[in-house]
Amino acid sequence: MSAIIEARELVRDFKKTRAVDRMSFVVEPGETVGYIGANGAGKSTTIKMLTGILKPTSGQVRTCGLDPMRQRIEVARRVGVVFGQRSQLWWDLPLRESFTILAAIHRLDPAAGRARTQSLVDQLEMGPQLGTPVRSLSLGQRMRAELAAALLHTPDLLILDEPTIGLDVLSKQRLREFLVAERRERGTTLLLTTHDMGDIERLCDRVLVIDRGALAFDGTLAGLGATVGAQRLLVIDLAVPTASLTGIEGATLVANESQGLRQSLAFDPQTTTAAAVLARVSAVAQVRDLAIEEPDIEDVVRRIYAASRP
Amino acid sequence: MSTFWLLVRAGFRRHSTYRLALLAGMATNSVFGVIRASILLAALASAGTDIAGYDAPTAVAFVWWGQALLGTVNLWGFQEVNDRVRTGDIAVDFLRPVDPQLAYLAGDLGRAGINLLARGLPALAIGALLFHFAWPPGALSWASGLVSVLLAVVVAFAGSFVVNLLAFWLVEVRGIRMLYMIVGGLLSGLYLPVPWFPGWLQTIAQWSPFPSMLQNPLDILAGRVVGVDVISAVGVQVFWAVALLGLGQFVLSAGRRRLEVQGG
Numbered sequence: 001m002s003a004i005i006e007a008r009e010l011v012r013d014f015k016k017t018r019a020v021d022r023m024s025f026v027v028e029p030g031e032t033v034g035y036i037g038a039n040g041a042g043k044s045t046t047i048k049m050l051t052g053i054l055k056p057t058s059g060q061v062r063t064c065g066l067d068p069m070r071q072r073i074e075v076a077r078r079v080g081v082v083f084g085q086r087s088q089l090w091w092d093l094p095l096r097e098s099f100t101i102l103a104a105i106h107r108l109d110p111a112a113g114r115a116r117t118q119s120l121v122d123q124l125e126m127g128p129q130l131g132t133p134v135r136s137l138s139l140g141q142r143m144r145a146e147l148a149a150a151l152l153h154t155p156d157l158l159i160l161d162e163p164t165i166g167l168d169v170l171s172k173q174r175l176r177e178f179l180v181a182e183r184r185e186r187g188t189t190l191l192l193t194t195h196d197m198g199d200i201e202r203l204c205d206r207v208l209v210i211d212r213g214a215l216a217f218d219g220t221l222a223g224l225g226a227t228v229g230a231q232r233l234l235v236i237d238l239a240v241p242t243a244s245l246t247g248i249e250g251a252t253l254v255a256n257e258s259q260g261l262r263q264s265l266a267f268d269p270q271t272t273t274a275a276a277v278l279a280r281v282s283a284v285a286q287v288r289d290l291a292i293e294e295p296d297i298e299d300v301v302r303r304i305y306a307a308s309r310p
Numbered sequence: 311m312s313t314f315w316l317l318v319r320a321g322f323r324r325h326s327t328y329r330l331a332l333l334a335g336m337a338t339n340s341v342f343g344v345i346r347a348s349i350l351l352a353a354l355a356s357a358g359t360d361i362a363g364y365d366a367p368t369a370v371a372f373v374w375w376g377q378a379l380l381g382t383v384n385l386w387g388f389q390e391v392n393d394r395v396r397t398g399d400i401a402v403d404f405l406r407p408v409d410p411q412l413a414y415l416a417g418d419l420g421r422a423g424i425n426l427l428a429r430g431l432p433a434l435a436i437g438a439l440l441f442h443f444a445w446p447p448g449a450l451s452w453a454s455g456l457v458s459v460l461l462a463v464v465v466a467f468a469g470s471f472v473v474n475l476l477a478f479w480l481v482e483v484r485g486i487r488m489l490y491m492i493v494g495g496l497l498s499g500l501y502l503p504v505p506w507f508p509g510w511l512q513t514i515a516q517w518s519p520f521p522s523m524l525q526n527p528l529d530i531l532a533g534r535v536v537g538v539d540v541i542s543a544v545g546v547q548v549f550w551a552v553a554l555l556g557l558g559q560f561v562l563s564a565g566r567r568r569l570e571v572q573g574g
Contacts (some may be wrong), residue, residue, distance in 0.1 A: 053404045055567050076407040088402045092324045104316040105408050133327070 002065055004029050004157050004189045005050060010059035012045050019045040021213035022059070029156070032183060032190040034204035034221075036197075036301055042213040043193040044083075047161055050191075051081055064156055077106060080150035084162035087142065088149050089134040095145055096130040099152060106153035113152070120148040124178055140171030147175065151182065160192045164199055176202045209304050216304050224304075231266040233293040234277055238263065239286040248284075251277045313408060314416050321420020332428045335381050339433040343377035347441055362505035363534050367444035371532035372503055374437030376524060378430035382422045383462045383523055385498055386491045387470030390414075392484075395477035395565075404566070411558050415467055422463040447533040454540045458527035461547035466523040468554030469494070475558065478565030493518075499525030519550040 005027040012020040020042040027033055037043050048054040049061055052068030052075050061068060064078045082088075089098040099121075103113030121127055124144040129137060137145060143163060150158060160179075164172045176199065183190060183203075192203060200207060200221065207224050209217035217224055234251070241260040246253050248265060250272035255264035267277050274292050281287060326332070350369045354361060364372065391414060394400040403410045437443065446452045473490050476483045495501060497520035504515045504525045515521055526543045529535040535543050 048401060051405060053401045054569060072404065073407045076405055079405075081405050083401065086399050086402050088405065090320060090324060092327050093320065097320065097323065101316055101320050104313045105406055105413075107313070107407075 003027060003062070004031075004064060005191065006060075006062040007046070007050070008060040010046070010049060010061055011057045012042075012049060012054060013057045018213055020049070020056075023210070023213070023215055025208060025215060025218060027189060027191065029189055030187045031206055032204045033192065034200035034207045035191055035193045035210065036195075036200060036207060037193075037210035037216075038301075041210045043210055044161055046210070047081070047159055047191070047193065051075060051079060051159065077153065078155055079157045079159060080153065080155035081159045082143075082146045082150045082161065082163050084143070084160075084165040087134070087146065089142070089145060091135050092133060094131050094133055095126070095137065098134060098145070098149060102149055102152050108153060116152055116154065117148070120151060123181065124148055125174075140167055140174075143167060143171070143175060144178075147178070151188075154186070155188065157189045157191065160190070160194075162194055163192070164194065164196050172196070172198065179203055209301060211304065226270070231268050232274065234265045234267060234274055234281075235291045235293065236263050236265065236278075236281060236287055237261060237289040239288045242285045245281060245285065248277060248280050251280075314412065317413055317416030318420040318423070321417035322424045323420070324417070325421045326424045326428065329428075332381075332425070335425075336429045336432050339377040339380055339429065340436045343374055343433060343437050344440065346377070347373040347437070362503065364503060364505075364532075367442060368532045368534050369503075370437075370441045370443035371445070372528050372534070374434055374441065374443060375528050375531045376500060377437065378426070378434040379459060379462070379524065379527065380500070381425035381429040382459065384418060384422070384466045384470055385494060385500065385523055387466070387473060387487055387494070388418075389474070389484075389487070391471060391474035392477040392482070392487070395474070396481055400569070411471060411555065411562055414471060415464065415555075418467040419460075419463060426459075444533050446531050447536060450540070451530055451533060451536065454544060455527060455531040458530050458544055458547060461544065461551055462523050462527045464551045465519055465547060465554060468551060468558055469519055469523070471558045472554060472561055475561045475565050478561075478569060494520050494523070497521065498523045499528065503528075519554060522547040522550040 010023040052072035251265040251267040
C-alpha cells in the first residue's frame with residue numbers, strides 16, 4: 001500500500017499571509033503522527049487541504065492516493081476527521097440518530113452500521129447517552145461521540161484536530177486509552193494536532209513541528225527532545241531550609257522556593273541519571289521528598305521556535 | 311433506506327422537537343389569515359365584482375392556503391448555511407461524502423413536511439371553520455396542487471441557498487437576505503395575488519422565480535388555475551427548480567475554490 005498522506009511543496013496563501021509554506025511530508029499507513037505548532041502556525045490549514053476543504057495555492061497533496069480537491073467525496077469515505085471545536089453531530093436529535101444518519105451517508109450496510117455503532121458505543125461507554133439530544137451532552141461525552149462518528153465508516157486515516165481541547169483530565173485519559181486500543185486493533189493511521197503534550201506523549205511515535213507555515217522538525221519524540229536538549233527536572237523537598245544547591249555535578253539549579261525548602265535541579269538524561277543527581281544532593285543535604293518532571297514538550301517546541309527564528 | 315430519505319427524516323425530526331414554536335407559528339399564521347382574508351374580501355366587496363379571476367371563495371382559499379404554506383415553503387429563506395460559512399462549520403459539510411446542496415435540500419424537505427403537518431394544515435382548518443372558501447375543484451387539482459407545493463419548497467430552498475452561499479464572498483449576507491425577503495414576499499404573491507399587480511409589476515414578477523414559490527401552488531389549490539393551465543404553472547416551477555439548483559451547484563463549486571474557513 002502506498003503512502004496515506006503525501007504533501008509536496010504545499011503552499012496556501014490567504015489574503016495577506018502565507019499560512020502554509022512549502023510543506024513536504026509523507027505519512028505511511030499505520031503511523032501515528034503528532035502535528036504540533038503554535039496557534040496560527042498553519043496546522044488546521046494543512047488538515048483542510050488534506051481533506052479537500054481548502055484548495056492549495058500551489059503544490060501537491062495526495063490523501064489515500066487521491067486528489068482531495070477533485071475527489072473530495074472519495075477522500076471523505078476513507079478519512080475520518082474530528083475538529084475539536086466543531087460538531088459533526090445533529091445538534092437537536094438524540095445521539096443515536098446521528099450515528100444512523102452518518103452510517104447511511106457513508107453507505108454502510110444497515111446491519112454492519114449497527115454493529116459498528118454498537119462496538120464503538122461500547123468501547124467509548126456511550127450507551128446511556130444514546131437517547132440524549134446532542135445539545136444536552138457534556139463536552140467530554142460529546143467528544144467521545146464525535147470520535148465514534150469519525151470512526152463509524154472505519155476510515156484508513158483518522159485526523160484529530162485538537163480532540164482534547166477543554167476536556168478534564170479523566171476525559172482526556174479515556175479518550176487516549178480508546179485511541180491506543182483502536183489503533184492496536186485496526187492499525188488506523190492517525191494524524192493529531194494538539195496543544196496538549198500529553199496527547200503526543202501517549203499517542204504518537206512521530207512528531208511534525210510546524211512553525212510559521214513551514215516544517216521545523218520531523219522525527220521521533222525522543223529525537224525532538226534530543227535535538228533541542230530536553231532536560232528533566234528533579235524537584236527536591238528538603239528537611240530544613242538549605243542554601244542554594246549549586247555545584248551539583250551534572251545538574252543546574254533552576255529554582256529555589258520557600259527559603260531553600262524546595263529546590264529544582266535540571267539535568268540531561270543522556271549524560272547522567274536521576275539517581276546520580278539525588279545521591280550527590282543527599283551527600284550535602286537531607287532530602288524529604290522528590291519528584292521528577294518529564295520534558296515539557298511545549299517548552300521543547302518553544303525552543304525549536306527559538307532555534308529556527310534568528 | 312436511501313441517504314436522501316434519511317436526511318429528509320432527520321430534518322423532519324429536527325424541526326419537530328420544538329413543538330411550542332410550531333404551535334406559536336400556527337397561531338400567528340391563523341391570526342394573519344383572518345386579517346388578510348378580511349382585507350381581500352373588503353377589496354372584492356368594494357369592487358363589486360371578481361378581480362382578475364378571483365371571486366370571494368377563491369380569494370379566501372388563496373389567503374388560507376397561503377397561510378398554510380407560509381411555514382412549509384421557506385419563502386423568507388434561511389440563515390443556516392450563511393452561519394456555517396461565517397463560523398467555519400461549513401468545513402464539516404465538506405467532510406461528508408455527500409453533495410452539500412442535496413443534503414441541505416433533504417433537510418429542508420423534512421422541515422417543510424413537519425411544518426405542513428403541524429402548522430399548515432391546522433391553520434388551514436381554522437380558516438375553513440371561520441370562512442367559506444373553495445376547496446380544490448377535483449382530484450386532479452389536489453394532486454397537481456401537491457406536486458406544485460413540493461416544487462415550491464424546492465424553488466424556495468434553491469433560491470435561498472444561493473443567497474446563503476454569497477457568504478463565501480461577503481461572509482455576512484443578512485442585508486441581501488433582507489432585500490430578498492422583501493422582494494420575495496411581494497413578488498411571490500404573499501401580500502396580494504400577483505394578477506392584482508399593475509401590469510409592469512406583473513411582468514417583473516413573471517420573470518422572477520418568486521411566483522413559483524407561492525402564487526402557482528396557491529392558484530392551483532384555490533381552483534383559479536385549472537385544466538391545461540396547470541401544466542404551464544407547474545412547468546414554470548420545474549424550470550426554476552432546475553435553474554436555481556444548477557446555479558447553486560455552480561456557486562457552491564466556485565465558493566469552495568475560494569473558501570477561507572473562518573475561526574480556525
